[in-house]
Amino acid sequence: MSRGRAARALLLALGAAALGWDFPAPHSYGRVVLDNFASRAKAPPVAFDHFRHRARYTCRLCHVDVGFAMQAGQTRVSAATNRAGYHCGACHDGARTFAGKPIFAACSEEQPVPQVGACRRCHVEGAKGLAQQYAAFSAELPKRPAGGHVDWEVAEANGRIRPLDAVEGVSIPRPPLKMDKEVALAARSAWMADVLFSHKKHAIWNGCEVCHPALYPAARQGSARATMLQISSGESCGVCHDKVAFPLAECQRCHVKPVQ
């Protein structure tokens, strides 16, 4: 590594540390707690761990075709929608299979959530055993050198994962997306490498509707620039990154364009 690159890497690490960006524990990274109705029904909330699903399905499938919102509390998923074959129930109906195994039915019980049994697969309290489950799940998957998070991009490129992008009866048959336009976004600091945003990398998992226009409305080219403060507050790229997609502490994965 050249002196310049080493100095920049050190500066990035110091900057990231100063802003509080870190590498969260990989097993609980991407955990979403759904509690629109569960607590009111005296049931533990649902703990959804993204890692279990993203190895098998694209983001687009759940967030577009199945209709899960990107904002907390907006989907209004309930036992009734699951039983009607929507939301979790779109796949978790007890009849569909994945890799030859039936996918267990969500909210199949009419009774209150019992302390044991099928309900407890989703309605869980705490994270007991989660670290071990994650370790077993990710044992064969490539990891990032810092933080130990799964490198999903490499995992897919290596054929370790093959996320499905359609579910029969739910997805609309569509032609494959052809979008490989890269967008250069100038960094706000002269010392920082510019961002080279790859539509290809993002669209392959997300389609178009996840980001446009909700996150990125139509704007004149070059005017859509978010600050790192906005991003770390959960806006723009921060809707996914630092929550489910790789953490903001991995500066070099976005700021890739060499400083001129």
Added chain:
Amino acid sequence: MTPRAAALLLGAALLAPAARAPAGPAPSGPAAPLAAFRQEFDAVCARTQDAMTLPDEELRALVARCEALKPLLEKLGESERKVYGRRLQACRDLYQFVLDSRAAAPAPQAAPSGTPAR
């Protein structure tokens, strides 16, 4: 009995149970409106992957078809309204986004003429 008459009788016998069988319940409740909604929804929202290649007129027509579907949502059950309301809005907004993006893009510069102006 002629072979033709026998064939006709056999055909009638085979068809008769089907003709007598009570018709299945006609789609009612949210099922019938849902089937109609799904057919148009699937047709309209199948173009999101190649929206950026569609001409403006086609995009405007798709936006109009999305708008026309919205009243049909009200006839669906609560779960269907939740799911398809979100999906329809996302699909409509993407088509509109492509139109708006084109409107916001700088107009292409006129090709330089081969003959210098005098």
